[in-house]
Amino acid sequence: MLDHAERVAAARSAIDYIYGRTEQEQAVPVPNCPGWTVYNAASHIGRVGIAWEEMITSSPDDPESRARGYERSGRQPAGTPKAELAAWAHSAIDHLVDDPDRQCYFSMTGGEGTARLWAWHAASELGMHRLDVESALGHEHSMTPVHSMTPVQALDAADYTCRFFLQAMRRVLERDPGRLTARLVDAGSEVGSEVGSEVGSVNIEPLPESALPVAVVVEGPPIQVLLGLWGRPHTGIEVTAGDPEVWEHWRTLPSEAFQFGTWD
Structure with missing residues (x-):
């Protein structure tokens, strides 16, 4: 981090x-x-x-x-x-x-x-x-x-996104898509890791009052996972376990909860 x-x-x-x-x-x-x-x-x-x-x-x-x-x-x-x-x-x-x-x-x-x-x-x-x-x-x-920091910064930003940004989005919409685990996998050797090694993972737990049984696990390149968490177009992310709809519900949350206008 x-x-x-x-x-x-x-x-x-x-x-x-x-x-x-x-x-x-x-x-x-x-x-x-x-x-x-x-x-x-x-x-x-x-x-x-x-x-x-x-x-x-x-x-x-x-x-x-x-x-x-x-x-x-x-x-x-x-x-x-x-x-x-x-x-x-x-x-x-x-x-x-x-x-x-x-x-x-x-x-x-x-x-x-x-x-x-x-x-x-x-x-x-x-x-x-x-x-x-x-x-x-x-x-x-x-x-x-500094390209050697790219996977680390993406993990840091993804962790923030799960801990605070998406939590705020689901509070606004009063919606809980379920449990999410996202694994960030580095396909290169930018941080001295082996090909395909995991940089880290981020999680979102269901709200205590919901106790939803639905869950999903996704895996992909660090920056692509970050883009996906923010609802942006992305590539290379796979659903490796659980319900794919949970991932899609989390991805649509940001644009549904709040979108700034252009101002200028």
Whole structure:
């Protein structure tokens, strides 16, 4: 797993990659996010940076900070230059480096969080949007410039996705698809592993009150598993045990629960 400094670096790397695209690249549609261009993805990241900063700098018992943050972001003019959007995004990350254990409001749980937890969130979500843009532009999926970290970062982001992101999605929809186990298998030797060795696995347990007997086990390359967990197009994932419908129900959860508009 990544440590706090590596997560901060991964978040900044994703920001720099997305805002480093040319004017021509900014106009390219992003199929993973219907209705978006690369510029819309950049606008989304900049604007949520404003909302994140409001929450990151607010106390855990201030649930209104989320509404304030998104109200502030919504007041920004359309067509904001990408340099300004990047500054908004980096400004939020700046607040994660003073004291990782500083308590603050965290949107995924609707309450108590820390700067350390926000860094995990930022590395995971911004890393996912980097994958979205890489897919749109036909670039190799790297997640970070250091390719030796790719499987580890994908595992770290997938673990966050299962522990917090998808939990929030099922709370919004009041739906529990069942037990999920996802095994991330590295097909190469990027981290010195043998071909086909398991990088790690992530799990989602049924809610206590549901006690659903349905379960599924899936297996695939680290980045592809991460894409699948976020409901993105993916390849190479196999259902190795259990009910395939459970996997499909989890995959559809993010888009059903919440989808940002294009803003610009």
